[in-house]
Amino acid sequence: MFRQTAPRLFLGLAAAGLALTAAAGTARELRRTDRTSLKAAIAAPSRTAANVARDRYRNPEPTLAFFGVRASDTVVEIWPAGGWYTEILAPYLRRGGGTYYAASMGANGHNGMRRLMSANADLYGAIRLATFPTFEPAETGVPDGSADVVLTFRNVHNFQMGYQRGNQPYGVEAFRQMYRMLKPGGTLGVVDHRLPENASAERERTSGYIKVSTVRRLAEQAGFRFVGASEVNANPRDTADWPNGVWTLPPALRHGDEARYRAIGESDRMTLKFVRPR
Template identity: 65%
Template sequence: MPATFPARPLILAAALMSAVAPIPAAMAQTSRAAAEIAAAVAAPTRTAANVARDRYRHPAETLAFFEIKPTDTVVEIWPGGGWYTEILAPYLKGRGTLWAVDFWPDSLKGVRALQAKDPALYGAIRLAAFPASGDQPVVPSGSADAVVTFRNVHNWQMGYKRDGKDYGLEAFRQMYAMLKPGGVLGIEDHRLPEGDDVAREKSSGYVKVSTVRRLAEQAGFVFEGASEINANPKDTTQWEKGVWTLPPRFANGEVDKEKYAAIGESDRMTLRFRKPK
């Protein structure tokens, strides 16, 4: 009886077909978004001083964790001088929409300066008030795919009040209102150890993960996960002048500046929440 052998041509063909099988659409979209985020981080229009801080802030990894897509409508809460705005604007340009929201109108000077410097890149950024009152412009309810805020929750915990009330929960409620069902809230902030006295949130510039989660969940958000992208185990958080002791502020001036520079920027939480569908 003649020996039998596996149908090798058929096996090889099957293996090749498997090797070249189409990448699932979601995976391909994620890969494209990651490449486009990397390109935005590498954009030559970014300020050199901002680029120098990438090693502490990990913007590409942070935005990827927040699942920001180039077609999204993104709201940046309290953008300050525009550190993340310099990345989000080229990333979303032409396909998505970027809102910059802050105290109206003075606190948006940093973004307005970017718009004046490069109208082609930054001119399409929409501006609104946060918190808003009266007839100030606002982000339409249910219009955003993502809301992001970087190192701002600690400010709300340090005593900012609106109409005599602590602003923390109100801020989360307003962010919740901006988002579409299923939209993402991304938060990065200086992390206070859970075992520390909560009173330190009022003076140190650090805030507990549990505090952020409590405020977000009270507003209706569902916690999805945390990343250690922006963790810094060298930061003990036990500084007399709070988080501002560390770079980039160096609150102690030249005193022990090299020591603080070696520690780097603060230990930070990176959290993702979602508005239920």
């Protein structure tokens, strides 16, 4: 369970929904028109009802606002899978003159995006498909230096836990490739299941949770500068010590659909913002 040690005192700000910034003057504010357009994209009837039901856990408006995602931006989403955030981002960016890249793993990784694109070309037809990470010359990734924002939601634990090239996790190379995608001054936004800093490092390889310090180390080794953190996706009810890891909690409920797990809700999550220095 999270303890109120000195580094964790910032959690008291979570109830107020305040962002914690590491440096002054680094915020990339949304314009009023962006805010209006983002709200409209989140409220759109085209979104899947099951996805809308999870807004209270994923907090799309304050999360995207914290990352400073403007409607005119070129945005890369890493491993969007079935497209929870795609349902918001793709229409938001298309209407604002921006560009949305869905960066998926291998050919089958694009299946979810292709379903969206074929189901509603007006909303999703402009999605650009790219491979991530790329290891072979024939693979088409996001062009270097092309993105204003790169977003990765609940994926870094997978980079470290389940996906490897040879004997090495994807983490180091994944952050290097995300760095190369961004323009100088571009933003990397990371959301992931948060493991307490005093937990065993072994749990990062099995539980689906990952430490803030691990994410920061990977990002900073790749050249990113840490800008700040927000507690908008925090859940202090999550003790991060479940029998089936993070998948004990909703929506997976792999340890059984018990009322106590539903009462906890989805996982406690870090929300971290980095920048590629100019």
